[in-house]
Each structure stands twice: as structure tokens, then as C-alpha cells.
Amino acid sequence: MIKAYNLTRQADYWIGEFAVMASTCQILLDDVDAEQADNLVALAYAEAKRIELKYSRFRDDNIIARLNHAKGRAVQLDDETVLLINLADLCFQLSDGLFDISSGVLGKLWHFKQQTQLPSNAEINALLPSIGWQQAQWQVPLLTLPAGMQVDLGGIGKEYAVDKVAQLLQHEMQSQQINSAFLVNFGGDIYANKLRRDGAAWQVAIEDPKHLGESKLIVSLAQGGLASSGDSQRFIDVGGQRYSHILNPQTGYPIAGGPAQVTVYAQNCVQAGMLATVALLQGEFAEDFLKAQDCRYWL
Template sequence: MKNVVVLLLILSGFNTTSQVLRKRTVKLMGSRFDITIVAADSLSAERHIDLVIAEVTRIENLISDWKADSQISLVNKNAGIAPVRVDPEVLALTERALHFSKITDGAFDISFAAMDRIWKFDGSMTKMPSSETIKKSVEKVGYQNIVLDRGNSTIFLKRKGMKIGFGALGEGYATDRCRDMMLAKGIKAGIVNGSGDMSTWGKQPGGRDWAVGITNPLHKDTVFAVVPLRQSAVVTSGSYEKFVVFNGKRYSHIINPSTGYPATGVSSVTVFGPSAETANGFSTSLMVLGKETGLKLIKKYPQYTYIMITDEGQVFSSSSLDMKKYSLLGREK
């Protein structure tokens, strides 16, 4: 559901420390992961990158809905039949996802995995699906039909044909876990970037902050803003590359799981905060909820800041973000 519209900027500078930076790109969770580690020497950095890969792989094997033997796949196979016992880690992640579903009134929903893919964003669609088809496409979606039993550590999907899947939320969770694991092992700086769900900590060798360049959704070859990251996570959801237009109205590839209709009105949302998992939930939800409802929601959570760009090019951002300093457009609101 998420287009990646952030670019990690590693700025060169004179390194007065003995630290080295190593980066590796791998495919994990079906997506691109860029892992950057700053350590005392190359061998240590590479060894810790290996540990990050192993941790993401462990999480993927637990929660992937396309690996037949994962715990989530077993939950989906038993939809409407019986509860399935899962690890406490999986139960806790599901519980947090359900909390997001509740606070967003279903704009975020992990049972979205069961939705019929009636919308095509490859240029093949020539007309809007009928309202009946759209309604039918989400008939198996509904977080209200997910039952958690903390005492027995089980998940039960009430209706046959239901499915849950974590998607990009799982990537955000994995990056957070890896950041915390590296800090616990004494690695004081690095980045784990799971297809745009990015957890960062510490600084680059030489003392510079990590920074991200945020693509201008109206001109995707240009950068809208460069924002420094300090002990932070950042996630961007965007729709500027995948959309359809019917009767002059632009429909995003990000679908509202409660209605089956594509999100409209917002081109991109970037969310900064302490957790990539939570930032991902917010960025996706704000795309679906739209400007007014979305901004009203995220303003209740001051630990998380945002940059929102509408389809008309209006820019809205948290008051705590100095966008006059970071923006390259000068159109912030």
C-alpha cells in the first residue's frame, strides 16, 4: 500500500573518529532493506549487519502471510474454524494493530489482506467499478471480527475467508526491533530502512545527523525538503506514482479498507517519531482519512510529527517542525 518517497541522505564529511560505516542492501519481507551500521571496524559492522538480517528473517517467518508455515498463515487457514495459538510477540503486534484500527475507525485494518483486488493501477482500468462490486470487495474485511485471547495467546478470525496481514507495518516493527537490538549490543549509530520504513539512531561518522530528502509528489524528480533525523523513525506513504483518474477525480492506490474506495485528496504523508511501526500506521491512515480528519487525529499524539502534501500541492506540517528551515518549496502551511 505504500510508495516510498523518502531518500536517505548520507552526507560526506571529514571523519575525525575511528568509526567506519558499512551499508548492505538485501531483499527481506518481499521488499528492499537497506542496512547501515557504524562500528569500530569493518568486520564488526558487517557482523552486525548479519545479525540484523537474521532478526528480520526471524520476524518474517513469524508474521508473513505468504509463507505457508508462518503463524499468521495458520491463523488465516483457520478463519471461521478455530483459534490459533501464536507467540506472545505476534499477539502483541496484532493487538497494537487492532488499537490502530480502533483509533482510525477502520482506516487502518490488518484484515485488509482479504480484500478483492478490483482496482488496477497499471493503466488497464477504463471505468470505475460499480458500487456493488466495491462493496463486495471488502465484505471479508473487518477488524471487529478478530478475537484475541491473551490468556491462551490465540488469534481467531470469526468469518471464513478472512485474512490478516501486516505488510508495511511488519516492516516498521522489524526496523524498530533491529534498532533496539543494535543499541543493546553497543552499536551506537545506524539505520535500518525497510522499503521506506526507517529506524535511525546516533549520528554519522564525523558527527553529522542522518537526514532524509522527501520527494516532491508533484515533481517526483525533485526533493521537497531535507529533514535531519535524531534518534528517530520516519515513514512516508504516497500515491503520486500509482493512481487512476475518472471524471477528473484522482484515485490513489491506497484503498480505504472500510469502504473499498481509493483514498483521495492527499498525495503524500511523512510521519516522524520514536517508532517506525507506529509512524507507518499513522502515514497510511492519514492518506485514507484525508486532510481534516487525518490532521485532527495525529495532533492528539505529539510524539509524532508530520508533513502532508495534498493533491493541490498544499503543504501542512507540525508546528514543531521548522519547515522554513527544511523546505525547498517555501509553501508550508
């Protein structure tokens, strides 16, 4: 049977790799044997895949599909989905409406793949009435979307998966009496549980968005979450102007004037990702927002 993940020995730790949520995912395990490493990576892959299947907007058999095809009818959500919708609602409030899980429909016009022409004002204006989380009726556990509105949890799903996998690994290690440091890395969204066995922190390279493939700085991560948000790999150049894939749901156009990349450290990956994304949505006021949150960040 072919496994969905690879497990190799790298220097003094194990590394498991697999692809989920359109990202290269890694599990680094510091002080375990080969059998333990294989079991832990298998658990991590299964949990990440479960979350992807449950919340992918590209499927027609999950809760997101039910919501997006409800045509104005209320949909009752399970506890896990309630948690994610509450998180999305918090992001909406914290960002003054700039983080909006109903803005995914703009992807019909902005696909950032070999796009040589901007959408017209008329095309954008036709979609804007279907955007606006404030139009949804959220009465836990019932969510009612106006007919024509769709939601996409991609903006928080990967960070949520990182934290869920980390919780699962921690629980499994405790039950097996394994005392090991680990790091979960899903496409640059990261969580580490503790210092390594030699007392050293994990060394995380943050890529220079202006020189892809080159590390701009190294962050020592002992415990907590680290997440980056930026436009270094998803943008278009039309008429000599660069347009970021970070879209303003209130105008339908890309955010302008902000940093190329924001990286934030927080207690967990969800919190780090939320702060990084909301900061980037502030455009030229990104650093002002981060200073107000009293968090560690890199621009």
C-alpha cells in the same frame, strides 16, 4: 558462498544493502571496521528475513496462512504475534476502523498494476462482509476469524522490522562494546539510534511525491523513527481520475481528498508509521488528525 547482502564504503560510513519485504533495505554504520560492519549487516538481514517469512501473506507455511485458513477456528498465537495483533487492534481503534488488517481481500479487485477499469459496485459489495476487524474474536492469545476473513500485517510489518533490527543492532553493539551510530532504512521507513561520531545528525531526504527522484526537503534525524505514507508510486488513472492505493475498508473504494504524502517523526518507526498511515486514511482531515496527536509531521 554468495551473500544475500552487499557491503560497501560510502564516504565516511559503511552501507549494507539487501532486498526484503519488496523493499530496498539499507543499514548505515558510522564508526565500525569492515569485519564489524559485515557481522552487523548479516545480523540485520537475517532478522528482517525472519520477520518477512513469518508474516508474509504470500506463504502457505506461516502463522498468517494458519489464521487465514482456520475457517472460523481459534488459533493460539505466540508472544511476538500477540504484540503485532495488539498493535493492529490499536490502529483500528485510533482510526475509527479505517486501519483494518482484514481489508487485504480488496486487493483481489484493486491491484494498481496496469488497471484500466474500476471494480463494479457488485464486486466490491460482495467482499465487504468479509472485512471488519470488529467481527474477529481477540482473546489473548487466541484469535478467531470468521470464516472467509483474512488478515494481512503488511501495513505495520515493515516498520516493526525496522525497530526489531535496530534493537538487535543495539544489543549486539553493546555486547561487543561498539559505540557506533547507525541508521536503518527499509524502503523509507527509518530509525536512527543517535548522533554520528562528529556530532552531526543523519541527513534524510524526503522525496517530492509530485516529482519522483527529486528531494523535496532534508530532515536532520538524530534519534528516533521516521515514516512516510503516500500514493506517489501506487495509483491508477481511470477516465482521467486518479485513484490512490489507500483503500477505505468500510466502502471498498480509495480514500479521496487527502495529501499525496504524509511523513511523521516519532520515538520509533512503528509509532511513526502508524501515525502516518492513519493520518492518510483521514483524507481531507489528515492534518487535523496529526495536530491532535501533537507530533512532528510533513505534508
